[in-house]
Amino acid sequence: MDCTYSDYGHSELSLPLTDEEDSVSFLTASPSSSASTSGSGEPLASPSPSSNLGRSDDPRGDKKRKAKGRSKGKPQGGIHLVKRSRRTKANDRERNRMHNLNSALDDLRGVLPTFPDDAKLTKIETLRFAHNYIWALSETLRLADHCVDGSRKQVMLPGYLKNIGPPSPGSDEGSWVTTPSPSSATTCTSSPASPSTSEDYAYKRPTDSIFSFRTIQKDFLNEVSCFNDYH
DNA sequence: TAGGCCATCTGGTCCT
DNA sequence: AGGACCAGATGGCCTA
Numbered sequence: 001m002d003c004t005y006s007d008y009g010h011s012e013l014s015l016p017l018t019d020e021e022d023s024v025s026f027l028t029a030s031p032s033s034s035a036s037t038s039g040s041g042e043p044l045a046s047p048s049p050s051s052n053l054g055r056s057d058d059p060r061g062d063k064k065r066k067a068k069g070r071s072k073g074k075p076q077g078g079i080h081l082v083k084r085s086r087r088t089k090a091n092d093r094e095r096n097r098m099h100n101l102n103s104a105l106d107d108l109r110g111v112l113p114t115f116p117d118d119a120k121l122t123k124i125e126t127l128r129f130a131h132n133y134i135w136a137l138s139e140t141l142r143l144a145d146h147c148v149d150g151s152r153k154q155v156m157l158p159g160y161l162k163n164i165g166p167p168s169p170g171s172d173e174g175s176w177v178t179t180p181s182p183s184s185a186t187t188c189t190s191s192p193a194s195p196s197t198s199e200d201y202a203y204k205r206p207t208d209s210i211f212s213f214r215t216i217q218k219d220f221l222n223e224v225s226c227f228n229d230y231h
Numbered sequence: 232t233a234g235g236c237c238a239t240c241t242g243g244t245c246c247t
Numbered sequence: 248a249g250g251a252c253c254a255g256a257t258g259g260c261c262t263a
Contacts, residue, residue, distance in 0.1 A: 090249095123236085
């Protein structure tokens with residue numbers, strides 16, 4: 001609209017800061033980030049109470065974030081305090097919304113089987129991994145269904161499916177790369193994120209592990225087999 | 232240093 | 248009218 005704030009990342013900041021802007025969090029920075037500003041010397045305000053910058057749970061280290069708004073190049077002018085206040089509140093809501101989204105992503109990371117020393121999954125990795133993981137579990141159940149005499153009520157779920165958690169390091173020798181063909185998956189093939197080639201089944205960290213659910217599937221089938229032998 | 236990932240700001244759009 | 252959602256823009260941090 002007509003109220004565009006200058007690009008905080010540039011020195012062309014011409015908008016006089018109001019008291020509100022001085023104290024409210026549309027500019028944010030951690031206390032130690034002042035030495036790493038862009039050099040524009042723009043004023044930095046403290047994060048709002050809802051802000052979560054410099055979180056200690058950031059595995060990439062205590063990244064010092066300094067929020068930088070964008071400019072659409074619209075003409076700058078005086079900003080009405082009402083609009084300024086509205087914008088600030090909207091920013092807080094948006095920040096909170098994104099924090100909730102990230103929290104949900106963290107919850108999702110928590111139920112995905114990864115090695116403890118693995119680097120934290122990125123957002124896109126988390127989503128793709130979860131997608132593949134669900135597919136693998138579904139496939140495991142489907143195969144188990146075929147192996148148990150059609151009698152599902154007798155199937156005893158193994159512990160790793162009752163309580164999903166990271167497998168012990170070194171216990172997994174398989175690879176998603178060799179998982180069954182996509183044609184056996186009935187629900188994931190239409191999604192853009194669905195694996196479309198055998199290689200897409202692999203969850204690969206850039207530098208380290210490939211985690212496989214083949215072992216889980218194999219163990220599961222072994223248990224089913226033992227169960228049938230026993231009875 | 233380039234590229235990836237991320238947090239934040241921002242304006243537009245849709246919904247209640 | 249105000250909030251939720253979205254996508255674009257921007258710049259910081261980190262790694263190869």
